[in-house]
Amino acid sequence: MAVARTDDRSRDALNAMTLYLVVLFAIPARLVIGPLGGAGSPAAVIGLGFLFWWMAARIVPSLGVARGFSPIRVALAALVGSILVSYVWSALHPLPPDQRTGSDLGMLTVLSLVGVALVATDMLSTRKSVEALLRRLTIGIAALAALGIVQFTTGFDITEFVKIPGLSANHALHFIGERSNFRRVAGTTSHPIEFGVVLALGLPLVLHFAAYAREHRRRWQFGVVLIGLAIPMTLSRSAILGTIAAFLLLFFTWPAKRRAFALAVTPVFLVVLRIMIPGLVGTLSSLFTGFGQDDSVQHRQEAYAIAGPLIHKSPWLGRGFGTFIPSDFVGLSGVTTFDNQYLGMVVECGYIGLAALLSFFAVWFCAARGARRHLHDEEGRDLMQSLAATAVVGAISFATFDGMAFPVVDGVIFLLAGCVGALWRLCHEIPVVPAPRARRVAGV
Secondary structure (H helix, E strand, C coil): CCCCCCCCHHHCCHHHHHHHHHHHHHCCCCEECHHHHHHCCHHHHHHHHHHHHHHHHHHCHHHCCECCCCHHHHHHHHHHHHHHHHHHHHHCCCCCHHHHHHHHHHHHHHHHHHHHHHHHHHHCCCHHHHHHHHHHHHHHHHHHHHHHHHHHHHCCCHHHHCCCCCCEECCCCCCEEEECCEEEECCCCCCHHHHHHHHHHHHHHHHHHHHHCCCCHHHHHHHHHHHHHHHHHCCCHHHHHHHHHHHHHHHCCCCHHHHHHHHHHHHHHHHHHHHHCCCHHHHHHHHHHCHHHCHHHHHHHHHHHHHHHHHHHCCCCCCCCCCCCHHHCCCCCCCCCCCCHHHHHHHHHHHHHHHHHHHHHHHHHHHHHHHHHHCCCHHHHHHHHHHHHHHHHHHHHCCCCCHHHCHHHHHHHHHHHHHHHHHHHHHCCCCECCCCCCCCCCCC
């Protein structure tokens, strides 16, 4: 029997999740807590804290947590389970010290991300809280887009001057690169590809809020412009493919008036972009027409050559999550990654891990679509379609870069999946359990 819904904000995770977003976007990705290495970003540490918080709430009902069936929770359990089994399997075999360290750090990173998703899924009390968190996420992505535009147009990177006591640079990282004579920017993320995918994830949300904002609509429309302008500046195939997929998924569910407006604005936007930044549109086109001459494609092909033998050694459980370090393998001295998370997942976690990762995106998409069918208001249905579009963006991007190696995009992806889990729960009347109130005993 479902417990009556509570609006007790004191036990709602909105403020804690907002803090996570601020840390995720505001602190440059290169800054970590030194001894923890790649798993020691402040956002990752908060995520681990979230996991312990969620576990405590499951044990102590007074902390407030939703119970009952949750498809997102099941998908997360399958994903973590497959990675944990692979982790244990790798521990039974001798590995070089750097690969063992990579395995440990990878496990910590996954647990942190799952903590974020679980707190969002089970500890956001109301639809109002979930929508507030999504608005704040969208504002953060728009601010990130604005920073990227400044980097692209001026070449000035303010993040180089960010120094935080207790944090150190995990590796040398340039937030402004170059491709085809254009600056290629990354905001505060680890790489322009990651930056572009984060923007593509934010585009469906900002389009939703711009369409349904009851106040400050101009600000949301300005957010659409910022994100729309910044996506081409990443010069990333992943971002462009994700944007196109999201647009198509949304377009056919929009009202006729909104579809007509989109059809009218899109070519105008491309023309304006071509005039403002000569050559950028042509460079973007060449990313998809000049595969044979693209260095990044050639690097991918070199990396793929070694994947087959590695998969053959352990096809079902893999060699251990986080253990693939290209420099340890002959013939990959110039290759840094597979640039395909699905292939990397097969190598590191086997076909079981690949099935769990694909199921995660499929459940995310289906849960969003399922919640959409339970909603009768147009705004709610559009929000759920937008969240379904973010699942498609995430799934596509993981085929074009090694997504699990990038902290900001992973944080956004797991938070979005958690928000879908929360909205699915609220649509099915499975609320956060309120803390029991102490009864006053007469005479005491």
